[in-house]
Amino acid sequence: MKFNNVNVRISAKAKIGKNVRIGDNTVIYDNVEIEDNVTICNDCIIGEPLNDYYVDALYDNPVTKIMKNSFIRSHCLFYAGSVFGENFSSGHRVTIRENSKFGNNCRVGTLSDIQGFVQFGNYCWLHSNVHIGQGSTIGNFVFIYPYVVLTNDPTPPSDICNGPTVGDYSQIAVFSVLLPGVKIGEHCLVGAGSIVGKDVGDYQLVLGSPAKFIKDVREIKSRKTDEPHYPWPQRFERGMPWANIGYEKWLEDSNKK
């Protein structure tokens, strides 16, 4: 009994692709472009007008693009002026502000709060309640766990906006804070509850407040196999492009292209 077209409002200026399903009580504002095979569930607001809307009579809503095969769960609110790559999926009650650019195959979990003016690569998976401050840059295959905050103002309040950068394949565990301007390398693991104020080199496990280098992640063993778990792409393939063929083979094939 979903997708009954009850209390749905779609702007005449929106472009809707083929096989798009839109849930009840959902609003699609001006200049939203939805590609084929996208599902948007109930109670969503897509293309929310920016603040100028309320004060500028000539306001024109910037383009919002939701690329093919994306899946947006209920109660999401996406501002106008963002781009969601192919196969994007969201949990519930996600808030995403303007000028957020997502590559393909990204996931953003329930209650996450993306403050806008941020950039994500491909295959970024954000769990529930992730808070990404403006000016952040996230690489590919980055996993961010609940209640992680990326900050951008070193001396609050100020007019400085200096977001952190996270390298490919890195993992940021629950309740960690990346302080303004910090650069996390590739294949890093930031342990739970860390406050990271200094740059972190590739393959480092850091932990604590302030976060300190603990060991090379390649020394961490899986509790299941007692073998090294990192670099994780060699041990984890669910939902990844190397599923069934293995990371090494995929990497080899990718490099050939």
Added chain:
Amino acid sequence: MKFNNVNVRISAKAKIGKNVRIGDNTVIYDNVEIEDNVTICNDCIIGEPLNDYYVDALYDNPVTKIMKNSFIRSHCLFYAGSVFGENFSSGHRVTIRENSKFGNNCRVGTLSDIQGFVQFGNYCWLHSNVHIGQGSTIGNFVFIYPYVVLTNDPTPPSDICNGPTVGDYSQIAVFSVLLPGVKIGEHCLVGAGSIVGKDVGDYQLVLGSPAKFIKDVREIKSRKTDEPHYPWPQRFERGMPWANIGYEKWLEDSNKK
């Protein structure tokens, strides 16, 4: 002016008891069973179909049970396939995924995020913004405070799902993390901001990151009376089954049954 039956949609396959009130803009999906004297406020989604719904033409929504006298506040989203015991109550914007089993008299606070495949005893009170990972097991009379996270993956990302266990009467204070597989005993107090990586025995106060044993909770005094406050059931009775008769008498009566 509540319960006007405006924009309410109830599946023909739902079972609704006597004296059930359903708020405006609320949806009740297939195979939801609501017992007598339940109130569901505005803008809720009850029995949200699982992911298979979107891909399986033969999908049949699992049964969702909301037992008598429950009270669900606005904007809650409960997936199909969960059981809410008698007198369940929720705050606002609570998200509860499938296969969550609640005993009687549980409360789940505003914005809490229950990831599914979890089990709660009776009289569990979760405050706002509690995040319970899959595979967690919570006893009876457990209180969990805001921004507590129960995790389940020791080497993220992996396919391991090893949730924590919390014993009866334990208290988990704000911003604490229970790491995967940890067992918290009975009558424990986990102090604010703790990261608990090792099992905690009965009656322990633990604190810090990593959490360390501080003292026996029975040594903690109330600031009001300067007398020992724990075991707390002897000092706190609001909403508890021993209200007016005292914990000792209630326990004695319970044991006789």
Added chain:
Amino acid sequence: MKFNNVNVRISAKAKIGKNVRIGDNTVIYDNVEIEDNVTICNDCIIGEPLNDYYVDALYDNPVTKIMKNSFIRSHCLFYAGSVFGENFSSGHRVTIRENSKFGNNCRVGTLSDIQGFVQFGNYCWLHSNVHIGQGSTIGNFVFIYPYVVLTNDPTPPSDICNGPTVGDYSQIAVFSVLLPGVKIGEHCLVGAGSIVGKDVGDYQLVLGSPAKFIKDVREIKSRKTDEPHYPWPQRFERGMPWANIGYEKWLEDSNKK
């Protein structure tokens, strides 16, 4: 295409000023008083009845006041019995319980959770996901950042409700906890991830768990100018009443009144 008057319900007992815009799917309950030039966006609930509503046939909703020029973004839920001063603005999905009093020019960010029975001065700016426990008192020009919690029960669970107090111009950074009854002075900076259990004097930077005195905030330099950044009113004026005239001049003018 906003403010179409679709699925809007306004109590006959509400008072609505001039030039008030109300978003689709929004409900305004009894005895809400909205002054001139207020905007309330989509999917809001204003004047949510208190718990007595459900059990007391003679229940009369307490007055809720939203003063002029306020701006309330989508999905907000404000209980009856609160006062929102002039130019109040909120993010999305904000929950504010009864008996919350806000001065003028306050801002409350997305997903914040104000538990009621709290008092704010003028120009308090709460970022996303701030949790304010009952009995808290906040001064003027206080900035609170994401995932800060103000607690009130020193020995949970108990019937003690002893909220913290925050002095004028103080800043509380992400993931900090103010423990019950703590008093933060004026012009303080509580660093990220701090757990504050003792009173903090004016102009102190405190940090850590438990939070310790680090230095006088007047010794902290801006990364941009390498000059002292605090007291911040001398360095930051966006949105402040001293914009364009400077803090010293404004203070002088204010003192003359």
